[in-house]
Amino acid sequence: MRRLFDDELADLDADFTEMGMLVSEVIQQSVDAFMQRDAATAQRIIDHDHDINEREIKLEKKTFEMIALYQPVTTDLREIVTILKAVSDLERAGDHARNIAHSTIKMGSKQKVPVLEQLLGQMGQMTTQMVQDVLKAYVNKDDQEAQALADVDRKLDHMNHQVREHSYEQMRLDSDFETGASIYLNVAQDLCRIGDYVTNVCEWIIYLKSGHIVELNSASEAD
Amino acid sequence: MAEEILTTQDLHLYYGNKEALKGINLNFKEKGITALIGPSGCGKSTYLRTLNRMNDLIPGVTITGTARFKGKDLYAPDADTVEIRKEIGMVFQQPNPFPFSIYDNVIYGLRIAGEKDKEKLDAVVEKSLRQAAVWDEVKDHLHESALALSGGQQQRVCIARVLAVSPEIILLDEPTSALDPVSSSQIETTLLNLRQDYTIIIVTHNLQQASRIADRTAFFMNGELVEVDATKNIFMNPAQKQTEDYISGRFG
Numbered sequence: 001m002r003r004l005f006d007d008e009l010a011d012l013d014a015d016f017t018e019m020g021m022l023v024s025e026v027i028q029q030s031v032d033a034f035m036q037r038d039a040a041t042a043q044r045i046i047d048h049d050h051d052i053n054e055r056e057i058k059l060e061k062k063t064f065e066m067i068a069l070y071q072p073v074t075t076d077l078r079e080i081v082t083i084l085k086a087v088s089d090l091e092r093a094g095d096h097a098r099n100i101a102h103s104t105i106k107m108g109s110k111q112k113v114p115v116l117e118q119l120l121g122q123m124g125q126m127t128t129q130m131v132q133d134v135l136k137a138y139v140n141k142d143d144q145e146a147q148a149l150a151d152v153d154r155k156l157d158h159m160n161h162q163v164r165e166h167s168y169e170q171m172r173l174d175s176d177f178e179t180g181a182s183i184y185l186n187v188a189q190d191l192c193r194i195g196d197y198v199t200n201v202c203e204w205i206i207y208l209k210s211g212h213i214v215e216l217n218s219a220s221e222a223d
Numbered sequence: 224m225a226e227e228i229l230t231t232q233d234l235h236l237y238y239g240n241k242e243a244l245k246g247i248n249l250n251f252k253e254k255g256i257t258a259l260i261g262p263s264g265c266g267k268s269t270y271l272r273t274l275n276r277m278n279d280l281i282p283g284v285t286i287t288g289t290a291r292f293k294g295k296d297l298y299a300p301d302a303d304t305v306e307i308r309k310e311i312g313m314v315f316q317q318p319n320p321f322p323f324s325i326y327d328n329v330i331y332g333l334r335i336a337g338e339k340d341k342e343k344l345d346a347v348v349e350k351s352l353r354q355a356a357v358w359d360e361v362k363d364h365l366h367e368s369a370l371a372l373s374g375g376q377q378q379r380v381c382i383a384r385v386l387a388v389s390p391e392i393i394l395l396d397e398p399t400s401a402l403d404p405v406s407s408s409q410i411e412t413t414l415l416n417l418r419q420d421y422t423i424i425i426v427t428h429n430l431q432q433a434s435r436i437a438d439r440t441a442f443f444m445n446g447e448l449v450e451v452d453a454t455k456n457i458f459m460n461p462a463q464k465q466t467e468d469y470i471s472g473r474f475g
Contacts, residue, residue, distance in 0.1 A: 001473050001474055003472060003473065005472070071431060072471065073430075073459070073470050073471055074458065074459065074460060074467045074470065074471055075467060077459070
């Protein structure tokens with residue numbers, strides 16, 4: 001029997017996926033803008049950050065409404081809770097894309113350090129791929145894929161450490177590099193945080209499927 | 224570890240040729256609340272009524288299997304239904320106070336049993352009405368007609384009437400379905416207070432009621448027990464798809 005609840009849930013689900021795609025795009029743009037030192041795009045990302053926040057609030061309101069009006073249980077409840085929790089994770093991932101945009105503007109035309117550029121380029125690619133994959137996993141309710149993405153998160157953490165080592169090394173070689181190094185460090189850190197939020201969404205996908213609350217990134221190194 | 228106070232094994236009940244209970248295996252430990260849920264006609268009320276032999280009076284009923292209270296067969300040839308119903312009391316859907324005073328309603332069972340000691344009767348009336356959480360509302364009107372009370376108060380007086388004979392088990396058949404939400408919530412609070420001292424089995428169509436008050440929930444369907452588990456598991460992550468479909472309103 002098709003219920004009114006199912007229609008509302010389908011709408012909620014579509015809105016959530018749409019927000020996910022928006023966040024995914026913004027992250028991709030912020031990474032590209034940083035790699036190309038494209039301050040104009042970075043500024044646009046900063047100016048439009050409120051779009052993501054507004055979508056988050058709209059989705060939260062809708063989930064509260066559905067909980068109050070339908071009093072969902074079992075799978076229904078898990079779908080709603082998953083969206084309610086994952087939507088905050090997506091919004092925060094979006095905040096880090098905005099941070100990267102700020103870093104891009106701060107970086108201006110400072111000299112590029114090839115080894116760091118290469119590492120950050122890879123991290124950026126991994127992170128944007130991760131965001132796309134988590135959305136796919138959500139749409140397909142694929143808990144295996146969600147589980148697998150936690151490994152990518154661990155790789156990101158590892159690369160973050162490499163960025164740190166190289167940045168310190170560069171600072172030793174060139175004391176004027178301090179500001180540049182701090183920006184590289186911040187961007188790597190922001191990408192790592194995005195990976196953490198994606199991992200949180202993975203945990204909610206597993207919860208949605210199984211009803212169990214798991215901790216996927218407990219092994220990841222805390223920064 | 225609480226003892227199993229009530230057990231039913233392979234319990235079948237037929238109304239003529241129609242099999243209404245298809246071999247129920249369900250046991251109850253002492254104390255706590257178990258809710259029986261399921262769509263209309265699933266057998267939950269029939270099952271509840273077998274537990275204090277309320278089906279005896281229905282013509283054409285056949286019961287097989289065993290139902291035991293503290294190890295004693297409820298359907299043994301020498302089983303005394305009056306004794307059984309003293310141990311296993313029942314509260315019905317419609318509040319059904321007798322057309323007497325509140326006081327006489329509560330002591331009805333004791334008076335039939337021949338109790339005449341006024342002091343003892345007074346004490347039982349107060350204790351039972353307090354346990355049923357209605358004492359403060361009726362203490363100044365004990366000798367007025369119980370029929371003058373609101374539905375919710377009548378139902379709590381009916382609970383007091385059951386408590387007065389000191390049962391071990393209280394069966395309730397949709398006790399709040401005729402009541403407004405405030406009265407329902409008072410009955411629920413009453414039951415929550417009683418769950419430490421009594422074994423309570425409640426049939427309810429109100430799923431939120433089951434989830435609010437029951438320690439354990441049993442889902443019935445087409446005369447079968449589909450699943451019984453801690454209420455939290457039934458409402459968060461039931462093992463059977465039928466249970467999930469029913470409690471999330473996909474059918475029933």
